[in-house]
Amino acid sequence: MSHNSSANPVVEAKSLSFRYGSRDAVNIDSFQLDAGESLAVIGPSGCGKTTLLHLLAGLLKPAAGSIEFLGRDITSMGGAQLDRFRGQYIGMVFQRLFLMPALTVRQNVELAQQLARQPRDNGRIDALLQQLDLVELSHRKPRMLSQGQAQRVAIARALVHRPALVLADEPTSALDEQHADQALALLKEAAAEVDAALLVVTHDTRLTGRLDRELEMRTPT
Amino acid sequence: MTWLRLAFANLALSPLTTAVNVLLMGLGTASIVLLLLASAQLSDTMSRDARGIDLVVGATGSPVQLILSAVYHADVPPGNIRLEDAQKWAEDPRVKTSIPVSLGDSVRGFRIVGTTPEFLSIYHAQFASGGAWTKPMQAVVGSAVAAATGFAPGSKFAGAHGLVDGGHVHDGESYVVVGVLAPTGTVQDRLVMTSLESVWTLHGENVEHTHEAHDHETGEAPGADEHRHDVGHHDHDAHEESEAQSHEEDTHAHEGHEIAEARVDSEAEITAMLLSYRTPLAATSLPRDINATGSLQAASPAMEVSRVLQLVGVGMTALTAFAWVLVATAGLSIFAALYGSLRARRGEHAMLRCLGATRGELLLYLITEGLLMSLLGVALGVLLGHGVMELVGSWLSNSRGVVMTGWTWAPSEALLLLGLLCVGGLSAFIPAIQAYRTDVARTLAEA
Numbered sequence: 001m002s003h004n005s006s007a008n009p010v011v012e013a014k015s016l017s018f019r020y021g022s023r024d025a026v027n028i029d030s031f032q033l034d035a036g037e038s039l040a041v042i043g044p045s046g047c048g049k050t051t052l053l054h055l056l057a058g059l060l061k062p063a064a065g066s067i068e069f070l071g072r073d074i075t076s077m078g079g080a081q082l083d084r085f086r087g088q089y090i091g092m093v094f095q096r097l098f099l100m101p102a103l104t105v106r107q108n109v110e111l112a113q114q115l116a117r118q119p120r121d122n123g124r125i126d127a128l129l130q131q132l133d134l135v136e137l138s139h140r141k142p143r144m145l146s147q148g149q150a151q152r153v154a155i156a157r158a159l160v161h162r163p164a165l166v167l168a169d170e171p172t173s174a175l176d177e178q179h180a181d182q183a184l185a186l187l188k189e190a191a192a193e194v195d196a197a198l199l200v201v202t203h204d205t206r207l208t209g210r211l212d213r214e215l216e217m218r219t220p221t
Numbered sequence: 222m223t224w225l226r227l228a229f230a231n232l233a234l235s236p237l238t239t240a241v242n243v244l245l246m247g248l249g250t251a252s253i254v255l256l257l258l259a260s261a262q263l264s265d266t267m268s269r270d271a272r273g274i275d276l277v278v279g280a281t282g283s284p285v286q287l288i289l290s291a292v293y294h295a296d297v298p299p300g301n302i303r304l305e306d307a308q309k310w311a312e313d314p315r316v317k318t319s320i321p322v323s324l325g326d327s328v329r330g331f332r333i334v335g336t337t338p339e340f341l342s343i344y345h346a347q348f349a350s351g352g353a354w355t356k357p358m359q360a361v362v363g364s365a366v367a368a369a370t371g372f373a374p375g376s377k378f379a380g381a382h383g384l385v386d387g388g389h390v391h392d393g394e395s396y397v398v399v400g401v402l403a404p405t406g407t408v409q410d411r412l413v414m415t416s417l418e419s420v421w422t423l424h425g426e427n428v429e430h431t432h433e434a435h436d437h438e439t440g441e442a443p444g445a446d447e448h449r450h451d452v453g454h455h456d457h458d459a460h461e462e463s464e465a466q467s468h469e470e471d472t473h474a475h476e477g478h479e480i481a482e483a484r485v486d487s488e489a490e491i492t493a494m495l496l497s498y499r500t501p502l503a504a505t506s507l508p509r510d511i512n513a514t515g516s517l518q519a520a521s522p523a524m525e526v527s528r529v530l531q532l533v534g535v536g537m538t539a540l541t542a543f544a545w546v547l548v549a550t551a552g553l554s555i556f557a558a559l560y561g562s563l564r565a566r567r568g569e570h571a572m573l574r575c576l577g578a579t580r581g582e583l584l585l586y587l588i589t590e591g592l593l594m595s596l597l598g599v600a601l602g603v604l605l606g607h608g609v610m611e612l613v614g615s616w617l618s619n620s621r622g623v624v625m626t627g628w629t630w631a632p633s634e635a636l637l638l639l640g641l642l643c644v645g646g647l648s649a650f651i652p653a654i655q656a657y658r659t660d661v662a663r664t665l666a667e668a
Contacts, residue, residue, distance in 0.1 A: 111576065
């Protein structure tokens, strides 16, 4: 599970392990993802794909090992500091989108910018809504959107603050093949536009060849 | 600002739930505000109406009844007393001022008070038009009476027997209005004031030097000019000084005192004598001495008002407790709404953390929602409470002359509002703690 070292790593993990009780969930010797690079994490259910994603996002603390994010060890960060760091440098997309039902499309995107502690940048929001073909929908509430439209809003929300890393957990599993292709293309394109590293956890083998690299995980013994 | 906007948006997302919570909190708040305003103003009104009256001497019976009838004009008097008996106490050296009042008649529901012009000065009355009576069967009306009846100087009316509307009308005897008072915000606004002789005349008492000669049609009486005087308290100090002055000045002495001198041997009766003390020490001995006579009763407005307010207070306490039950229900409803929605919103909360929200911000977000619902409810309640008080106050003012308004603040209102907001904050606290503890990784994994 190693990758040749690069001069521009966004995230780098070494001797990373995590346990649920006595059961090993993740065991990785070394892991690295560079800016602008895309990686598919594949493997059977229960192999620790989502756990790896949560570890890289700082949502879980590893049992051992280190995770350096843009040269900073996130495992040593405190709660609020880590939350703010995550908001600033990471964008996330999940199978379930968790758009704020009370907010419009545009407000959902604005919220991510605000929580990243960035000054309001309407130009950036407008550009992203334009890029993702959401301008006409910008005043709609999420319940008025189709699954594909909502997926595009989630991508916009994940990228509005120009994150260094985009983490996507099964982002296309609720979509049919055509929409899954479109969603992945948009995700790649939007991430590349801000030179973000992209990590996609998926069990959909159709997608793996479309990303720069793939990381196959096995269920720890 | 982010959290405030998000909290507002969430409340708007469930308008029915929000409306019910806001309404419940509003009703509770309005009830408490109304009670606070009413009790504060009732206490103020009663204190204002009794200002300058330290002791009331009247017939034996209930002291509360005596005070309610002679000071607040809200009850029937316990009986009459002989003027001669009351006058003896009026001349006591411990007494500074004394004002006789004689009740029994009314006009269109407003009480007619036979008294001396000193009565006008108790409440610092100013004339809006006309002046004080100088002869029997002349009357001065309070501002509320004038507003309700249209009486103005020159108007004539007949008094009716009894203190409420509908009594036997004294057809043959008409009063003529000679003065209208400016509003004082006291009981005086709803009184019709006239001389003692007027009341005695109508009730067939022996009024030797006035009744026989005066003209009932016009209210004119021979020698009336000799009784003209300024509005002012009957001050015994001033009187003592005046005794050393000329005979001519003596003829201008206060009417009440003159009556007392002229009728000291008569059987004339009054309802009560309003006294003020020369020194505070009089309060310890004078009432006891008067009560010891057995035929008279002395009652202190301050003490009786306090007793009445205590009785009223029991009812107020019960109503306030009920209002707090409404507030508690509103608090529970807010709690139920937020707690009930937690499960559905767990993913939303986890996503907020992924977007960079800290645990503390999530806590603040939920508490803001609770506080907002309370704030909206409290704002509605304050408007409702003050609005209803103003409506009730207008009605009371027009129909009863009781001055109450909704456009004022009760002293404890600010503290109450703070307390009510705390109820909203506390209602949201447990749901907020649950949101604070959201296990983001588990929630996302289970989604």
